[in-house]
Amino acid sequence: MGSTVNEGVLRVGVVGVGVISQQYFEHFPALPGLELAAVADLDVARAQAVGAEQGVRGTSVDDLLAADDVDVVLNLTIPAAHADVATRALTAGKHVYGEKPLAMSTAEAAPVLDLARRSGLRVGSAPDTVLGTGIQTARAALDDGVIGTPVGAAVAWSAPGHERWHPAPAFYYQPGGGPLLDMGPYYLTSLVTFFGPVVRVSGSATRSTRERTVATGPNAGTPIPVDVDTHVAAVLEHENGVISTVTVSFEVWATRAPLFEVYGTSGTLDVPDPNRFSEPVSVATAQDPTWNGLPTSAGYADAGRGYGLADMAHAIATDRPHRASGDLAFHVLEVMEAVATAARDHVVVPVTSRVDRPATVPHGARPATW
Numbered sequence: 001m002g003s004t005v006n007e008g009v010l011r012v013g014v015v016g017v018g019v020i021s022q023q024y025f026e027h028f029p030a031l032p033g034l035e036l037a038a039v040a041d042l043d044v045a046r047a048q049a050v051g052a053e054q055g056v057r058g059t060s061v062d063d064l065l066a067a068d069d070v071d072v073v074l075n076l077t078i079p080a081a082h083a084d085v086a087t088r089a090l091t092a093g094k095h096v097y098g099e100k101p102l103a104m105s106t107a108e109a110a111p112v113l114d115l116a117r118r119s120g121l122r123v124g125s126a127p128d129t130v131l132g133t134g135i136q137t138a139r140a141a142l143d144d145g146v147i148g149t150p151v152g153a154a155v156a157w158s159a160p161g162h163e164r165w166h167p168a169p170a171f172y173y174q175p176g177g178g179p180l181l182d183m184g185p186y187y188l189t190s191l192v193t194f195f196g197p198v199v200r201v202s203g204s205a206t207r208s209t210r211e212r213t214v215a216t217g218p219n220a221g222t223p224i225p226v227d228v229d230t231h232v233a234a235v236l237e238h239e240n241g242v243i244s245t246v247t248v249s250f251e252v253w254a255t256r257a258p259l260f261e262v263y264g265t266s267g268t269l270d271v272p273d274p275n276r277f278s279e280p281v282s283v284a285t286a287q288d289p290t291w292n293g294l295p296t297s298a299g300y301a302d303a304g305r306g307y308g309l310a311d312m313a314h315a316i317a318t319d320r321p322h323r324a325s326g327d328l329a330f331h332v333l334e335v336m337e338a339v340a341t342a343a344r345d346h347v348v349v350p351v352t353s354r355v356d357r358p359a360t361v362p363h364g365a366r367p368a369t370w
């Protein structure tokens with residue numbers, strides 16, 4: 001790792017400057033522990049254009065990985081490239097924080113985490129949405145017993161398909177994509193944050209014969225091969241006994257199913273969208289069955305994508321574990337892989353990795369005041 005300019009500041013090199021990179025760029029100014037140093041992409045012309053917009057150099061991936069002024073690689077490539085880019089970043093002596101999923105499989109991800117451990121470097125992973133006030137307030141309410149003892153949780157995320165809005169959606173229909181590996185991380189990371197690790201899963205999965213085509217951008221009309229299941233239903237058994245039922249689908253045109261609820265011995269918690277940072281949490285109880293909003297009680301204020309990386313930068317500077325960790329993402333990846341195996345083989349699949357619930361984010365924490 002190159003020597004840091006300012007103590008506690010990580011100099012960031014972004015690899016992959018597609019759709020989601022813009023959200024990270026928007027939030028860098030609020031994150032004083034991070035300093036954008038360079039951007040790179042397979043498409044070097046795109047990297048140069050984005051670099052010019054952001055006031056940093058845009059370059060090739062090799063050049064960025066060799067740079068002395070980059071301490072951490074922010075890996076915003078497509079899932080098929082996550083493990084390879086992470087391995088190259090770690091080999092170059094840089095920490096890495098990446099978009100979800102951690103990798104396409106646990107077989108691909110395990111050597112990345114091993115390399116980081118051997119090298120004394122950190123691996124972090126999206127989603128960091130779960131560090132915002134929405135999921136953190138829900139967690140605090142559950143820990144405070146607002147609905148008694150949790151018994152079960154239900155997730156029903158669905159959409160017609162990301163090809164309706166993403167200009168380059170092919171990766172969503174290849175291994176590493178599908179509703180399970182693409183949207184699963186938001187819900188499973190929330191469920192592990194609430195209840196701790198999953199020990200066993202079962203599930204079923206299917207796909208329709210619906211023809212998918214790119215709907216927007218220069219490639220509109222191009223057919224998209226579908227090589228993943230697009231409708232997945234799973235049952236997760238947590239170590240603490242809670243049962244989560246999870247349906248994720250790219251096959252649904254309309255629904256009235258609640259997105260995310262937790263059922264406890266004395267009430268129900270309405271959990272906000274874990275793909276967003278700060279939506280309200282509501283509760284209805286045996287005593288008061290009307291839905292009431294809960295005041296925000298935990299989570300990074302005004303958070304957005306990049307806060308997980310800022311949390312990792314602060315964790316490195318203060319020698320504490322970071323919350324959006326590679327270990328957490330690995331467990332979530334193993335759970336998703338187990339669901340796919342359960343669906344394929346019609347069996348119940350044990351999950352072997354274990355991870356502690358990440359530390360809560362104190363109410364109103366702001367990276368700017370760390």
Ligand SMILES: NC(=O)c1ccc[n+]([C@@H]2O[C@H](COP(=O)([O-])OP(=O)(O)OC[C@H]3O[C@@H](n4cnc5c(N)ncnc54)[C@H](O)[C@@H]3O)[C@@H](O)[C@H]2O)c1
Nearest residue numbers: 016017018019020041042043076077078079081099100168
């Ligand atoms: N688009 C979203 O709304 C969204 C939201 C949350 C998370 N994500 C995640 O972010 C990641 C990127 O998604 P996106 O929508 O920005 O995709 P995208 O296709 O718009 O951008 C990906 C970029 O990575 C580059 N790239 C691909 N392979 C590379 C490699 N080996 N080396 C260097 N660059 C490479 C591509 O050229 C492209 O510019 C995915 O893991 C996705 O799941 C996307």
